[in-house]
Amino acid sequence: MADTFVKQRASVRVLAGGGLLGVAVVLAALNLRPAVTSTGSVLGEVRTSLGASATWAGALTTVPGLCFAVAGSIAPWVAKRIGLPAAVSVALALLTGGLVIRVLDGKLVVLGGTLVATAGIALANVLIPVVVKDAFPARVGLMSGLYTGALQTGGALGSAVTPGVDNAFGGWRPGLASWAVLAGVALVLWMIGARTKPGLPDTGPVPEGGPRSLLRNGLAWTVTLFFGLQACLAYIVMGWLPAVLMDSGVSRGDAGLLLGLISLLGLPVSLFLVPLAARSRSQSWWVVALGVFGLAGITGVMIAPGAAPLLWSIGIGIGMSVFSLAITTITLRSRDGADTARLSGMAQGFGYLLAALGPFLFGLLHDVTGSWTVPFVLLLLTSAGQMILGWFAGRPRFV
Known part of the structure; x- marks a missing residue:
């Protein structure tokens, strides 16, 4: 009887941990687009405030796509070195830090902060599907749907909500910085959820001959x-x-x-x-x-x-x-x-x-x-x- 009770309690902890991790995945996904879409919604005000040129604005809107390509390609390597849970934590920490940094000073700082934030997004873009695959193998479809739905919702919220926050708090800096709060919450919840989900793996063992390449596949x-x-x-x-x-x-x-x-x-x-x-x-x-x-x-x-x-x-x-x-x-x-x-x-x-x-x-x-x-x-x-x-x-x- 005692053994059965212990097993039941362990099962409840596993289910609870999986549910918390699922919420963390969705909340993380909700943060992977506002850093980009929020900028577009107040770009004119940012340019006026900083005295920035159209070339600078073009560079600012180009940075995310380039980061998605470059930083995303090294995500498997990062996860292999430090493990999948830690790699996602690093991604969300970069996103949170970048969102704070980009509102602290002038044109170069805005570009630098955007670069840091979108590098974090690029890492998470690649790694979250791995979490879905490994942590929810029986619910890949459901979790993929929730994940991509949260991505699209976050993108819409970034462009829709930021101007209102801008007006309420007196400028584009608080409007853009407000998204760092949501990203910070996602980071904390992820760190808790990853700990409470037993057996969340890294990206898998490296074969004896070195990591497998898919470039010829x-x-x-x-x-x-x-x-x-x-x-x-x-x-x-x-x-x-x-x-x-x-x-x-x-x-x-x-x-x-x-x-x-x-x-x-x-x-x-x-x-x-x-x-x-x-x-x-x-x-x-x-x-x-x-x-x-x-x-x-x-x-x-x-x-x-x-x-x-x-x-x-x-x-x-x-x-x-x-x-x-x-x-x-x-x-x-x-x-x-x-x-x-x-x-x-x-x-x-x-x-x-x-x-x-x-x-x-x-x-x-x-x-x-x-x-x-x-x-x-x-x-x-x-x-x-x-x-x-x-x-x-x-x-x-x-x-």
Whole structure:
């Protein structure tokens, strides 16, 4: 009887620890976008306050994408050296510290703090899927849905809440610094949750011949290009769609609302579709189905942007929800946490480099041709390529 009671208490502790870690994962994910989106929402005020140039503003908005690519690629190495729980703690500590640093002084400090914060985000971007894979093997779909839903919610909150905090507390510095509080809470909860979850592993043993490389693995490149193309499409839409809609007669306010709607549509897809897709043997048809909506919306904006902008935006938003499946595919195409870390680092490292080219090429094509038609052909090709690669990435195989 006593042994049974002890086992029951141990089981309760394990369940409680797993639940606390799950909350920590979601809260951490909630912090991985506001550092970026909050800056955009007050960028004009920041430039005016600091006397900064447009070139400086361009550098500030470019830093996150480059950090996602560079710092994300070393995340598996960091986790191998200090262990997965400690590596995530370092990531959240960098994020918290960077958010504080960037509001303390002038232009260089803002850039430096943003660099530190986004380096922390890049590490967490790669490592959190490993936590999902190793700590919740029976609930990968559910946790992936919650994780990606929290990412998208955090991004929307960053742009929506920061101006209000700015107005309430008298400036952009408290508006941006307020996100350090949420990041600090996430760090504390993560450190507690990682301790109470028994057996949370590191990234796995290193094979005798050294760490395994995925650079010659065809499936790994398929997943990487799938992730990169969907991110490229998202970067183009977020950066250019409002301008396209305003050129067709949509007001600035309505264009902003439509862009917000596109972001929010990813939340229900993450919460409800991803768990279903993860339980399927293959995710290929799910990727294609979402892609069809995206193609329809892009085509509508290309042909008649002002005719039904709400309908086109809904189609694009549903199509861009494939981001949730791209993240989930990383965990489903790997056998263990070690391979998840390697695949996540490769997909996000190379993928975000590819994504960074998208908005530049879109704008260049618009400048060269003087119209939106050719840039939208690029967008259609990107969407079609994402669907094709997503079909192959979604098939039930392992790297």
